[in-house]
Amino acid sequence: MSMDPSLVAESPGAVPGGSGRTAGPGRGSTGGAGGSRSAAGRGFAKYVLAKLGGAAVSLLMVVFSAFFLFRVLGGDPVDALTRDVPTTPAERAALRERLGLDQPLSLQFVHYLQGVLTGDLGQSYQYQQPVTSLIGARLGATVLLTGTALVLAVSLGLWIGTRAGWRQGSTFDKVQVGVSLTLWSAPTFWFGMIVIMVFARYLGLFPINGMVSPYTPDAFWPQALDTLHHLVLPALTMTAVIYAQYVLVMRSSILDEKDADYLVTARAKGLRDDDVRRRHAVPNALLPTVTLVFLQLGGVVGGAILTETVFSWPGLGLLAYQALRIPDLPLLQGTFLFFSTAVILANTAADVVYRFLDPRVRHS
Helix, strand or coil: CCCCHHHHHHHHHHHHHHHCCCCCHHHHHHHHHHHHHHHHHHHHHHHHHHHHHHHHHHHHHHHHHHHHHCCCCCCCHHHHHCCCCCCCHHHHHHHHHHHCCCCCHHHHHHHHHHHHHCCCCCECCCCCCEHHHHHHHHHHHHHHHHHHHHHHHHHHHHHHHHHHHHCCCCHHHHHHHHHHHHHHHCCHHHHHHHHHHHHHHHCCCCCCCCCCCCCCCCCHHHHHHHHHHHHHHHHHHHHHHHHHHHHHHHHHHHHHHHCCHHHHHHHHCCCCHHHHHHHHHHHHHCHHHHHHHHHHHHHHHHHHHHHHHHCCCCCHHHHHHHHHHCCCHHHHHHHHHHHHHHHHHHHHHHHHHHHHHCHHHHHC
8 A cells, every 4th residue: 555645745844843852853853743643643533433424314314214215105915915805894904904004104203213213124014024034044144145246247347447448448448448438338137147048048057047956965965056056147147247347447547557657667667568467556546446346335235136036036035026026114214225325334434544544545
């Protein structure tokens, strides 16, 4: 990590100031550097507190909107839950009372706020289980899918984007830009169905849906291998859709750095072209990509809804889709809160990390 230029600039000035002290130049230099570090620490603390304050305000708005947003969607949960079951008006009224839907909206909102403040997101209408338990049970599947797709997309995008930008105008560059733009604009559900038709229906290489086959032996390795087998198609779909962003961002960053003076100096020293790209251009071009990675850490969790729905992958995305069909209001509110919190925390983490990586942010 590069040293803070403000510290570099202020340290020499601290030595003369320290020389006036009876303790001698060495002690004065240490005190000046310590003062600079203390000021930098206070500035960093203010910066982090400001970001945390902004995140808290955003979370508060999400908590309020999560309650009212799904009330305007329409649809009666009691109608959906009793659709295939003959029920009397008395039974429907009892069910409405048990779900708390007979209470005024203001009272429902008060109960919702009390639950959020105590970590209780309510009881799912359709599963009859706590929402927090349902989210916890499905979180692992979503992290496995989105984590795998994100690692593959970042690795592939950085590698292709770097070489495409470094060889601007070449056939490789033109092909990769065209493929990236096509995949980036392709709807996820459409690409998922194409993948299913080619690799599952016609070639028969991978299963169509689910996470584990029912006939798989209940042992670690058979279960792990079967899960990886099921993971291939949904992970391939998510990777193909999101890796293009990294290609285009990294290519653009490399083009900005390509003609910089420090690269001309590096070439003048006799460094090979590959060394100039790898050791000098790529580290400076990574900053926008790092920001994008942090932003997508939260975004891909919510973005997995379409992929998990197409492949029936038992994660949070499929859970949110199933809740939307009822509508299961407590479950919808809980998943919405979880997705939004993930995005807000990832954005806050990106702001803090970016301050470490880019000296211009510290000076601003």
